[in-house]
Amino acid sequence: MTDVRPRIRLPRSASAGDSIVVKTLVNHDMESGQRRNSAGETIPRQIINRFTCEFNGTMVIDVALEPAISANPYMEFEALVPESGEFLFTWYDDNGEVYTATEAFEVS
């Protein structure tokens, strides 16, 4: 698999206290564990099993992902932004790796 490269999109601007739409996409095979290779052997499961988003240390969303979720999982959700600050996004891989991304956001 190629390098995991999270993508984040936030709106350009918002007022303090607004609810904003957050979009995230991460490239990942989401290997379900149900498939076999050409030699007939089961390909071991390797998925992103958990995704979280925090804003200034406050948990916004905490998602458990399951094997039926397709490759390159896309998440769209709303977040309250009471003040300017930083989003922290975290993806947890079955193989123990953790991918993070941060994105600053300014309220007007």
Added chain:
Amino acid sequence: MQHLKPARTLALASACVAALWTGAAFADPDLSAELVIDGELHITTRAPSDDITPNLPERYSGWLFRSAETRDLQADDFENPAMLAVEDGADLWETADGSNGQSCMDCHGDAAESMAGVRARMPHVNDAGVLWSMEDYVNNCRTERMGAEAWRWSGDEMTSMTSFISMQSRGMPVAVQIDGPAEPYWEQGRDMYYTRYGQLELSCASCHEESWGLNIRADHLSQGQISGFPTYRLKNAGIVSMHNRFRGCIRDTRAETFAEGSDEFRALELYVASRGMGLAIEGVSVRP
């Protein structure tokens, strides 16, 4: 529907019956939709027909035949999953490979300049008079100039690279050469297009010229335009090349198919591309 043929009214009627059951989930394709990427870049998805396609009233991109949800994915570069391949291709463009230690960028520089319009002219007859697809040009660079190994036709590296190169022509009209040295290839492709293959005895034209707009299983038949390729197919969760799609179509007629990268598919690619002249290259498209 702008061009409702008599044969289509039957399908329309059955679609209406189905709509009663499914809450209007079934609908005829909306051929008047506009493809605007990120609210800025307008992509031409309808073009006038000409001598090449006397049996088509107008040329329609496959994008118009898809559901609103699938169309929306392509209208937003963030949501378009094919952009992941484009980013991989951009990395490969800058990465040195092979015994000469060179990358694509060392010779071709900024792809936004050097590769602009390349996809719109593919496939193209090379200096030796042989018709080549974009994949052939890429692999020729790799083996002859870089001292690297050729990539597989539908391998991840190749589809990422063709996606990246294709993006540099997004919005430009298809403009393949079909006369001069390309003419015999074009004629070979046209003959293939109208040849019935397989146990089902279907030609390309059976579906994509005579029956476009009708249902095939739960999906709409498009005109089989290839201006959107490389395509991210949701069912594959990956990029599909034109030749991969050709192979799938011929397989579905229950025939022995030609191979990806075969002379037959290069010729067919040229002919089918010419049937879409005037449509815009979509860079990387999204299809179900």
